[in-house]
Amino acid sequence: MNRRDEILAAAAEVFAQHGFRGSTTRRIADAAGVNEITIFRQFGSKEALLREAMKHMTESAGLATLPEIPSDPERELTEWSESFIQHLRLRSSIIRKTMGEIEERPEMSKCASFVPTQASNELCKYLVALRRQGGTSEKFDPKTAAAMLMGAMFADAMGRGMMPDVYPQPQGKAAHMYTVLLLRALGVEFGSRRTTNKQSKRTKQLSA
Amino acid sequence: MNRRDEILAAAAEVFAQHGFRGSTTRRIADAAGVNEITIFRQFGSKEALLREAMKHMTESAGLATLPEIPSDPERELTEWSESFIQHLRLRSSIIRKTMGEIEERPEMSKCASFVPTQASNELCKYLVALRRQGGTSEKFDPKTAAAMLMGAMFADAMGRGMMPDVYPQPQGKAAHMYTVLLLRALGVEFGSRRTTNKQSKRTKQLSA
DNA sequence: TGTGTAAGTAAGTGACTACTTGCATCCTGG
DNA sequence: CCAGGATGCAAGTAGTCACTTACTTACACA
Numbered sequence: 001m002n003r004r005d006e007i008l009a010a011a012a013e014v015f016a017q018h019g020f021r022g023s024t025t026r027r028i029a030d031a032a033g034v035n036e037i038t039i040f041r042q043f044g045s046k047e048a049l050l051r052e053a054m055k056h057m058t059e060s061a062g063l064a065t066l067p068e069i070p071s072d073p074e075r076e077l078t079e080w081s082e083s084f085i086q087h088l089r090l091r092s093s094i095i096r097k098t099m100g101e102i103e104e105r106p107e108m109s110k111c112a113s114f115v116p117t118q119a120s121n122e123l124c125k126y127l128v129a130l131r132r133q134g135g136t137s138e139k140f141d142p143k144t145a146a147a148m149l150m151g152a153m154f155a156d157a158m159g160r161g162m163m164p165d166v167y168p169q170p171q172g173k174a175a176h177m178y179t180v181l182l183l184r185a186l187g188v189e190f191g192s193r194r195t196t197n198k199q200s201k202r203t204k205q206l207s208a
Numbered sequence: 209m210n211r212r213d214e215i216l217a218a219a220a221e222v223f224a225q226h227g228f229r230g231s232t233t234r235r236i237a238d239a240a241g242v243n244e245i246t247i248f249r250q251f252g253s254k255e256a257l258l259r260e261a262m263k264h265m266t267e268s269a270g271l272a273t274l275p276e277i278p279s280d281p282e283r284e285l286t287e288w289s290e291s292f293i294q295h296l297r298l299r300s301s302i303i304r305k306t307m308g309e310i311e312e313r314p315e316m317s318k319c320a321s322f323v324p325t326q327a328s329n330e331l332c333k334y335l336v337a338l339r340r341q342g343g344t345s346e347k348f349d350p351k352t353a354a355a356m357l358m359g360a361m362f363a364d365a366m367g368r369g370m371m372p373d374v375y376p377q378p379q380g381k382a383a384h385m386y387t388v389l390l391l392r393a394l395g396v397e398f399g400s401r402r403t404t405n406k407q408s409k410r411t412k413q414l415s416a
Numbered sequence: 417t418g419t420g421t422a423a424g425t426a427a428g429t430g431a432c433t434a435c436t437t438g439c440a441t442c443c444t445g446g
Numbered sequence: 447c448c449a450g451g452a453t454g455c456a457a458g459t460a461g462t463c464a465c466t467t468a469c470t471t472a473c474a475c476a
Binding site: 017018019021022093096097098099100101102103104109112113116117120138140141143144145146147148150151152153154155156158159162163165166167168169174177178181182184185186187 | 225226227229230301304305306307308309310311312317320321324325328346348349351352353354355356358359360361362363364366367370371373374375376377382385386389390392393394395
């Protein structure tokens with residue numbers, strides 16, 4: 001049991017560093033402090049081990065959620081974005097490896113797409129609720145808006161290490177900056193920051 | 209000369225499909241219709257061959273440019289975005305492979321970051337010029353705005369194949385939709401679509 | 417006609433890979 | 447105290463990998 005989990009953790013770590021082909025059973029065994037043969041007795045093959053390691057990792061994701069009823073979009077979305085971008089940053093190595101190998105190992109794609117798909121749905125649902133509340137003053141497609149925010153964070157998490165100058169500074173505020181930009185695109189009014197003078201339309205049903 | 213280019217092209221193709229470790233000299237030689245040994249005589253080693261193939265590919269990029277003086281932001285940015293996202297889509301396989309292997313082969317990072325860095329600078333410059341013209345009515349950080357638009361397109365190009373439901377439909381309009389969303393975030397007025405009623409501030413220096 | 421250069425063929429080298437077999441060791445539960 | 451299961455060790459198998467050596471062929475040019 002314990003041994004098994006140690007091997008799974010080591011396999012995930014080695015995979016994050018070297019990818020599938022580079023994750024030799026020798027390396028995994030060394031990383032786990034275990035004899036190579038134990039891996040084969042426990043999991044049968046390298047492929048089965050890595051498959052299980054991936055599943056194990058996906059299951060222990062634990063994404064943040066957004067409230068059903070938006071009340072403070074800037075705060076709520078910023079917090080959600082920060083947790084999402086942190087999730088991506090912590091896993092950036094493994095995500096890069098997985099993406100690079102998805103064409104050769106399509107069975108991984110289910111594992112890989114689970115988290116972002118769920119996050120996208122969560123965000124879309126929130127944006128739709130926000131619009132229904134009258135919290136937005138611009139027309140927008142929720143899916144596009146969600147893809148834009150998540151895409152920006154994804155690219156940031158994947159690329160900042162390689163080209164830090166391209167991404168906003170400081171790193172810790174990036175999620176907030178992307179979020180604010182998106183909210184402006186949707187025409188969301190900001191409580192404290194600046195009282196815009198467009199009280200024209202859709203100030204009707206601020207209820208809920 | 210001709211042979212050399214054939215081998216370089218084959219190497220790039222094989223690398224896009226299988227990554228560095230999966231690009232065996234045997235596979236590259238077969239793809240190029242050349243004897244394996246010719247590769248070693250021409251390039252010395254597999255590593256040197258792939259390095260040169262990458263450089264060759266980066267040099268033949270040919271990015272679109274944006275005008276120095278913005279005149280029709282929606283049109284100009286949409287065209288630029290479409291060419292950028294098409295660039296990414298055509299190279300999505302090779303980009304994924306490169307990203308996955310950048311930690312193991314850091315010498316690739318120069319090659320990989322050249323195009324996006326250049327594109328980011330181009331876009332930033334344009335946004336700054338647009339703001340200086342008074343074409344925007346919201347405060348924004350150009351780098352963040354550029355990172356957001358490019359990030360959205362990057363994620364779209366990398367992820368749409370794996371999870372088409374997450375990204376805006378149809379694929380052909382995605383670049384335009386992201387662009388419009390960004391322009392709204394900057395407070396850019398749209399010529400024909402809708403005449404907003406906020407002529408409050410910063411309508412002073414529409415010169416240039 | 418001779419010479420140099422790029423290419424091919426055949427064979428092989430040493431290292432590494434996933435995976436197997438046989439046997440010794442240890443720890444635990446009954 | 448002892449049986450059984452998990453683990454380790456040593457050795458080995460068949461395959462692949464990058465890369466080499468030795469020799470041959472084809473063509474260009476002088």
